[in-house]
Amino acid sequence: MTPIVAQRLIAVPFLVLGAWCLFFPQMVERLTFRPEHYHGTATSAVMMGCFGAQAMLAGIFAAFSRFTRATFLAYGLALLPFFWFNYWFVFVVPLFNEWMMLDFAANLAMLVLCVVGFRASPRQAVAG
Numbered sequence: 001m002t003p004i005v006a007q008r009l010i011a012v013p014f015l016v017l018g019a020w021c022l023f024f025p026q027m028v029e030r031l032t033f034r035p036e037h038y039h040g041t042a043t044s045a046v047m048m049g050c051f052g053a054q055a056m057l058a059g060i061f062a063a064f065s066r067f068t069r070a071t072f073l074a075y076g077l078a079l080l081p082f083f084w085f086n087y088w089f090v091f092v093v094p095l096f097n098e099w100m101m102l103d104f105a106a107n108l109a110m111l112v113l114c115v116v117g118f119r120a121s122p123r124q125a126v127a128g
Helices: 003-023 027-034 042-064 071-094 100-121
Strands: none
Touching: 003 027, 003 042, 003 071, 003 100, 027 042, 027 100, 071 100
16 A cells, blocks of 8 residues: 555545534434433534534545655554543543444554555655
8 A cells, every 4th residue: 555545545534524523413412422421402513513624624634735654653643542532431431332433443544544654655864
């Protein structure tokens, strides 16, 4: 796999899941939150939509930026706290239900793609 393919595939979860949150915020909230934490208000729908818009923006940047080895490394490292978030809010403080595994799977796929992109990217010569 080439670095550009890995990069573009990293954008997919942001674009797909972000669009879902943006265009169907009530559905996402209803499906992912445990009943005791579900609000279903106009405010929660707007916040979910804003979250989706931000995710789509991240996907656009991921798809159209120029990734280097350092970008893949930084992106991969930046994903690590999301695994803690998934674990914490599904198992320790159960705010989300099993649907949150979609987010976990997307994060795992992006992490793997970061490793693939990092390994496939050419090493940059250090100017000195």
